[in-house]
Amino acid sequence: MPTDSHFNRQAIRESSPIPVTINGQTIMVQPNDSVAAAILLSGIEMNRRTPISGKKRAPYCMMGVCFDCLVQINGKENIQACMTKVEANMDIRTQNGARLIHHDLNPS
Amino acid sequence: MYISENQKSSDTCVIGGGIVGLAISLGLLRNGHNVTLLDENDNGLRASRGNFGLVWVQGKGDTLPQYATITRQSAKLWKPFADHLNAETGIDIQLEQKGGLYLCLSEDELQARQAMLTKIQQAAKNDYPFSTLDLAQVREFFPEAGPEVTGATWCPEDGHLNPLLYLRAMTELFLKHGGKLVHQGQVISLKQQDKDFTITTQNNTVFHCGKVILAAGLGNQRLAPMVGLNAPVQPNRGQVLVSERVRNFLHYPTGHVRQTGEGTVQIGDSKEDVGLNQGTTLETMALIASRARKMFPILKDLRLVRAWGALRVMTPDGYPIYQQSLSNPGAYLVTCHSGVTLGAFHQGPLADWIANNDFDPAWEVFNANRFTL
Ligand SMILES: Cc1cc2nc3c(=O)[nH]c(=O)nc-3n(C[C@H](O)[C@H](O)[C@H](O)COP(=O)(O)OP(=O)(O)OC[C@H]3O[C@@H](n4cnc5c(N)ncnc54)[C@H](O)[C@@H]3O)c2cc1C
Ligand code: FES
Numbered sequence: 519m520p521t522d523s524h525f526n527r528q529a530i531r532e533s534s535p536i537p538v539t540i541n542g543q544t545i546m547v548q549p550n551d552s553v554a555a556a557i558l559l560s561g562i563e564m565n566r567r568t569p570i571s572g573k574k575r576a577p578y579c580m581m582g583v584c585f586d587c588l589v590q591i592n593g594k595e596n597i598q599a600c601m602t603k604v605e606a607n608m609d610i611r612t613q614n615g616a617r618l619i620h621h622d623l624n625p626s
Numbered sequence: 627m628y629i630s631e632n633q634k635s636s637d638t639c640v641i642g643g644g645i646v647g648l649a650i651s652l653g654l655l656r657n658g659h660n661v662t663l664l665d666e667n668d669n670g671l672r673a674s675r676g677n678f679g680l681v682w683v684q685g686k687g688d689t690l691p692q693y694a695t696i697t698r699q700s701a702k703l704w705k706p707f708a709d710h711l712n713a714e715t716g717i718d719i720q721l722e723q724k725g726g727l728y729l730c731l732s733e734d735e736l737q738a739r740q741a742m743l744t745k746i747q748q749a750a751k752n753d754y755p756f757s758t759l760d761l762a763q764v765r766e767f768f769p770e771a772g773p774e775v776t777g778a779t780w781c782p783e784d785g786h787l788n789p790l791l792y793l794r795a796m797t798e799l800f801l802k803h804g805g806k807l808v809h810q811g812q813v814i815s816l817k818q819q820d821k822d823f824t825i826t827t828q829n830n831t832v833f834h835c836g837k838v839i840l841a842a843g844l845g846n847q848r849l850a851p852m853v854g855l856n857a858p859v860q861p862n863r864g865q866v867l868v869s870e871r872v873r874n875f876l877h878y879p880t881g882h883v884r885q886t887g888e889g890t891v892q893i894g895d896s897k898e899d900v901g902l903n904q905g906t907t908l909e910t911m912a913l914i915a916s917r918a919r920k921m922f923p924i925l926k927d928l929r930l931v932r933a934w935g936a937l938r939v940m941t942p943d944g945y946p947i948y949q950q951s952l953s954n955p956g957a958y959l960v961t962c963h964s965g966v967t968l969g970a971f972h973q974g975p976l977a978d979w980i981a982n983n984d985f986d987p988a989w990e991v992f993n994a995n996r997f998t999l
Contacts, residue, residue: 569871569889570887570888585870585931596870596871596872596929615873616871616872616873616874616888616889617870617871617872617873618872619872619873619875619924619925619927619928620927
């Protein structure tokens with residue numbers, strides 16, 4: 519549930535909340551929230567650390583262009599949180615630095 | 627220092643603030659000249675902002691040995707130049723020169739490349755390092771190379787850098803050393819009376835100088851005839867794909883795919899004749915992507931985040947023009963493709979020529995007369 523967030527939800531007709539976890543902590547969100555909205559409302563202050571300097575980043579443009587909102591979702595890295603809708607029991611985690619692309623080395 | 631007053635004079639004016647004009651300007655400042663650099667605005671056509679960042683030796687100059695020579699000369703001068711930029715500006719342009727590979731996807735392509743490089747090697751009396759690798763050898767460099775790769779050519783003198791950081795570092799150093807950078811629109815007229823050049827820009831700003839260097843990329847075509855020079859340069863479009871940042875897995879650059887210091891994968895090598903169109907097309911982007919995936923199947927999971935088209939500055943034979951005007955002494959033309967690779971050469975020996983009039987006769991082959999003879 520929203521705790522120390524700087525953001526407030528507009529008065530909307532609420533649906534039944536669904537659970538997601540952010541870095542292992544369960545929070546309840548609205549089924550139409552984007553992952554980025556869920557993160558901002560949760561009061562968690564960052565969603566990723568940058569690849570070079572390790573600085574903290576939070577969602578910025580909320581419309582898919584700035585790539586500052588990258589997170590890991592259900593084990594997949596570099597997902598844009600603002601372009602992804604929450605799903606029940608989604609496992610959302612901080613993106614730490616650059617993604618590792620998987621070395622699937624089966625040279626034939 | 628930025629300039630906006632109406633009339634100005636300096637020893638030397640350089641027209642064009644891309645990587646070629648900046649490298650020459652830095653070399654002139656180093657020689658004690660006072661330099662004004664006139665660069666139009668962001669609507670300009672600017673190869674320096676859209677290129678691939680290779681400092682590339684292999685294959686350069688297959689039909690002109692002197693071009694291979696200056697390319698390698700530049701590659702050797704690159705490390706001290708990059709160190710100097712870093713020491714003066716704190717900007718690390720991510721220069722790496724530990725060799726590069728050109729991957730081939732058919733036996734024919736590989737054989738043609740080997741033959742071409744062998745020819746350059748013979749012209750250089752065997753002083754030209756390269757080798758031809760089969761797939762197993764390619765995989766010693768890139769375990770991820772795909773089964774469709776037939777082999778590669780390897781040259782230990784190849785490298786790459788971050789072209790935007792390079793542009794920025796040069797701009798900062800230019801300003802730090804007292805260069806004057808002017809954005810007053812395009813230069814529209816250029817006249818010489820006695821020893822004095824008068825330059826007028828779109829905004830009606832007027833500059834006077836004793837020497838003028840045309841380094842305006844595609845803009846040289848219009849400027850050159852104003853001082854008795856000829857710059858038959860044509861646009862040639864390249865499209866470039868850029869990926870999300872991923873942890874470093876490509877430890878060497880290739881002719882088609884490279885990974886930047888930040889982890890971005892840059893892909894592209896298309897060549898199209900489409901006039902001044904800087905756009906992208908789905909068809910060409912798909913071709914570039916599919917070729918890259920054959921080279922590195924691991925790229926199939928990579929997300930692309932943007933793409934752009936940029937125009938190369940091409941002479942009819944692809945080689946540079948370095949020339950002083952006969953009818954208007956003091957006016958020089960410097961234009962080339964591969965301005966990244968040649969950057970250290972431009973900042974060093976070429977700028978020294980313009981500053982001190984010590985033209986190396988070996989550079990006579992870069993005179994634009996070759997297009998009219
Ligand atoms: C897709 C692509 C990939 C490339 N890859 C590589 C690579 O891997 N390695 C390599 O070495 N090279 C590469 N190049 C080539 C390299 O980018 C160019 O050789 C280089 O940028 C040319 O620099 P320039 O300063 O001459 O031209 P530009 O960058 O075009 O600069 C010319 C400047 O002059 C200004 N100008 C023009 N007309 C006027 C006027 N009348 N008055 C005032 N200002 C004017 C323009 O605004 C511009 O700023 C690539 C090019 C492209 C397009
Ligand atoms: S917040 Fe900008 S892309 Fe998601």
